[in-house]
Amino acid sequence: MAWPNLLRLVYRNIRVNTDAGSLIILVGLPAMYLVFFGFGFQSVASGADPGLGGGYLRFLGPGIMSFQAVMAGTVGGSMLWADRRWGMLAQLLVGPFTRLQYLLGIMVTSLLFGLVGALVMLGASAVLLGGALPGVLAVLAMLGVISLGSLFFGSLMLLISALVKSNNAYNSIQILVLFLVNFASTVFYPLSPQLPGVLKVLFLVNPLTYIANNVRGVYLSSLNGTDLLELGVLAAETVVLLYLASRAYLRSSLSLD
Amino acid sequence: MVIELADVHHSYDGRREALQGVSFTVRHGEVFGLLGRNGAGKSTLIKVMTTLLRPTRGTLRILGWDPLRDGPRIRSRIGVVQQGESWDFTTVEGNLDVYGVLWGLSRPERQRRQEALLTKFGLQEIRRKRLFDLSGGQKRRVQVAREFMHDMDILFLDEPTVGLDILMRRSLLDSIREEVRRGLTVVFTTHNLEEADYLCDRVAVIESGRILVLDTVENLKRQYRGKKTLEVSVTGPEAEKFYADLPGALAPGESWKLQGNTVVILTEDPRDALSRILQLSARHRVQFDWLNIRQNTLEDVFLQSVRSEEPTHGLA
Numbered sequence: 001m002a003w004p005n006l007l008r009l010v011y012r013n014i015r016v017n018t019d020a021g022s023l024i025i026l027v028g029l030p031a032m033y034l035v036f037f038g039f040g041f042q043s044v045a046s047g048a049d050p051g052l053g054g055g056y057l058r059f060l061g062p063g064i065m066s067f068q069a070v071m072a073g074t075v076g077g078s079m080l081w082a083d084r085r086w087g088m089l090a091q092l093l094v095g096p097f098t099r100l101q102y103l104l105g106i107m108v109t110s111l112l113f114g115l116v117g118a119l120v121m122l123g124a125s126a127v128l129l130g131g132a133l134p135g136v137l138a139v140l141a142m143l144g145v146i147s148l149g150s151l152f153f154g155s156l157m158l159l160i161s162a163l164v165k166s167n168n169a170y171n172s173i174q175i176l177v178l179f180l181v182n183f184a185s186t187v188f189y190p191l192s193p194q195l196p197g198v199l200k201v202l203f204l205v206n207p208l209t210y211i212a213n214n215v216r217g218v219y220l221s222s223l224n225g226t227d228l229l230e231l232g233v234l235a236a237e238t239v240v241l242l243y244l245a246s247r248a249y250l251r252s253s254l255s256l257d
Numbered sequence: 258m259v260i261e262l263a264d265v266h267h268s269y270d271g272r273r274e275a276l277q278g279v280s281f282t283v284r285h286g287e288v289f290g291l292l293g294r295n296g297a298g299k300s301t302l303i304k305v306m307t308t309l310l311r312p313t314r315g316t317l318r319i320l321g322w323d324p325l326r327d328g329p330r331i332r333s334r335i336g337v338v339q340q341g342e343s344w345d346f347t348t349v350e351g352n353l354d355v356y357g358v359l360w361g362l363s364r365p366e367r368q369r370r371q372e373a374l375l376t377k378f379g380l381q382e383i384r385r386k387r388l389f390d391l392s393g394g395q396k397r398r399v400q401v402a403r404e405f406m407h408d409m410d411i412l413f414l415d416e417p418t419v420g421l422d423i424l425m426r427r428s429l430l431d432s433i434r435e436e437v438r439r440g441l442t443v444v445f446t447t448h449n450l451e452e453a454d455y456l457c458d459r460v461a462v463i464e465s466g467r468i469l470v471l472d473t474v475e476n477l478k479r480q481y482r483g484k485k486t487l488e489v490s491v492t493g494p495e496a497e498k499f500y501a502d503l504p505g506a507l508a509p510g511e512s513w514k515l516q517g518n519t520v521v522i523l524t525e526d527p528r529d530a531l532s533r534i535l536q537l538s539a540r541h542r543v544q545f546d547w548l549n550i551r552q553n554t555l556e557d558v559f560l561q562s563v564r565s566e567e568p569t570h571g572l573a
Contacts, residue, residue: 003358003361008358008359008361009359011355011358012355012358012359015347015351015355016345016346016347016355017346019346082345082346083345086342086343086344086345087339087341087342087343087344088343088344088345090309090339090341090343091337091339091343092359093309093332094307094308094309094332094335094337094339094413095332095333095359095360096329096332096333096360096361097329097332097359098328098329
């Protein structure tokens with residue numbers, strides 16, 4: 001029996017995007033953050049902020065899991081970008097697929113990359129921390145948050161790749177977004193009162209902060225009302241961005257000719 | 258009829274029309290050629306027929322279905338080799354296999370077709386190479402080969418032989434002929450009129466989004482068979498005057514166009530036309546750079562029909 005169209009597209013997306021280089025970026029980069037930042041800042045960070053009771057690695061682990069939502073987003077955006085650039089989008093759309101199926105194929109693929117990456121980071125954190133893994137419900141809750149985050153960043157990157165016309169522009173914007181989103185969030189360090197005002201605002205409006213706070217809240221069993229409110233804001237932002245990305249994608253040209 | 262177009266228009270920006278009332282039909286098992294210059298509207302027409310673009314006006318039916326309503330159904334029965342490159346980060350055999358998956362083929366069927374196509378299109382030696390590392394011609398071969406991974410009723414080929422060497426070009430055209438004998442309908446765009454002559458049952462010449470000429474290759478050649486082409490190029494102080502007076506020296510029914518510095522005249526009586534031109538040249542004391550009389554080809558049919566649309570300049 002033939003697979004449904006969506007599954008065929010997801011299979012294709014995974015197969016053409018799982019070369020060694022892509023996997024190193026997808027899993028290796030967050031793993032390196034975990035190892036280098038984790039061990040490098042362990043003593044400094046824990047001394048500077050007594051709030052990091054369990055040590056910096058315990059703080060960083062769930063942060064890096066959250067970071068996978070951003071990586072998932074870049075996978076989605078890059079897939080659309082590459083397919084537009086190398087003519088595969090138009091080729092797929094003269095096949096038995098609709099534009100909507102193609103979009104869903106990309107979203108599902110990036111979600112899968114995000115979830116698998118998060119699970120790998122969860123395992124790596126457990127190995128580095130030497131502690132027990134969180135319970136099944138906690139893991140499911142974390143994956144749920146990361147899924148929502150993957151949808152948000154997937155939509156953001158799709159929006160960019162649908163609007164941008166040149167390779168240089170796409171790469172530059174992606175690097176800028178990655179840098180801002182990652183380092184102006186609570187992935188690597190907590191929102192400290194000593195931060196300059198502008199940085200504080202950036203931290204507070206950054207959806208990755210909401211994802212990291214919620215994943216960390218579940219991981220460390222310290223979830224509070226503010227985290228849940230942030231999750232609600234993230235959900236609302238995701239709906240809006242998904243709408244904008246879909247609109248831009250449906251109106252975008254099929255190739256960059 | 259497997260393709261029916263009636264008064265099809267398309268505009269990209271709502272102002273300038275890339276297609277201006279195109280109408281034709283294509284029969285089952287026919288090879289239909291679309292000839293035209295760059296920007297004439299060939300690729301737009303292919304995109305409209307393959308449901309990538311919506312017509313802004315007019316009606317079309319592909320395999321009896323309306324593309325606006327039955328796009329997925331149509332696309333599941335057609336194959337398309339687009340003009341531009343389309344590839345991803347796989348190997349040659351990987352690309353064929355992924356294409357088979359996309360078209361819902363079982364694993365054994367994918368392997369069977371993959372092997373057959375790798376051999377048929379001369380890709381065995383490069384089967385494990387990544388598409389990124391291939392030459393333009395090799396990529397094009399993969400692009401055409403993979404389209405045969407799935408069954409189809411109509412194959413749209415938008416300049417499929419660009420970048421192919423002579424042997425591979427002929428081999429591709431023969432492969433298409435073989436498929437046509439098995440009942441495939443082919444819509445084929447090309448710049449190469451020898452290819453059109455070799456492959457097509459009927460051809461349409463398209464210019465500025467309009468069909469100028471549409472007939473069987475044989476009929477078109479017959480139509481122009483009685484005529485010959487006379488090419489004249491002169492130099493000298495009075496060359497400008499010679500060119501200016503030339504239209505007056507032509508007989509009724511003779512047509513002419515300027516092609517670079519050469520005047521191309523289509524005439525039924527080249528001897529008489531030549532004698533009039535010689536008289537004119539003597540009067541203006543110009544020297545002949547180039548003087549040639551030859552039989553018409555499909556290329557002349559194309560050039561004559563396209564140039565009849567151009568505004569004449571310089572000589573009129």
